[in-house]
Amino acid sequence: MAHFACLHSGRVFQAQGFSLNAIGSEERLTVGAGNEAHALVADPGASVTGVLGSGSISPALLEAIEAGGPLSLSYGAQMLGPLESLSPVDQTAFASGCRAVLAG
Numbered sequence: 001m002a003h004f005a006c007l008h009s010g011r012v013f014q015a016q017g018f019s020l021n022a023i024g025s026e027e028r029l030t031v032g033a034g035n036e037a038h039a040l041v042a043d044p045g046a047s048v049t050g051v052l053g054s055g056s057i058s059p060a061l062l063e064a065i066e067a068g069g070p071l072s073l074s075y076g077a078q079m080l081g082p083l084e085s086l087s088p089v090d091q092t093a094f095a096s097g098c099r100a101v102l103a104g
């Protein structure tokens with residue numbers, strides 16, 4: 001299971017892989033969307049279940065999510081996905097909401 005969000009504070013894209021195990025030396029959480037890979041900065045010390053990563057809101061990532069390709073997370077040698085796809089309506093709504101956050 002995973003969670004994706006666009007946060008108003010700092011205009012940040014955030015991903016959390018609940019079943020991933022934090023590794024103190026691993027600092028990258030990669031979001032796979034369609035045929036694209038988008039690197040986030042992982043916070044292995046975060047007080048969350050699994051691994052939390054964040055980075056800038058990428059228009060290319062939003063386009064890939066909206067296009068409906070498979071989503072996945074990778075962290076070190078761990079892989080989560082492909083994840084269950086959102087409905088086309090939810091894909092569009094998520095991407096639109098993130099674009100609104102990005103626009104401020």
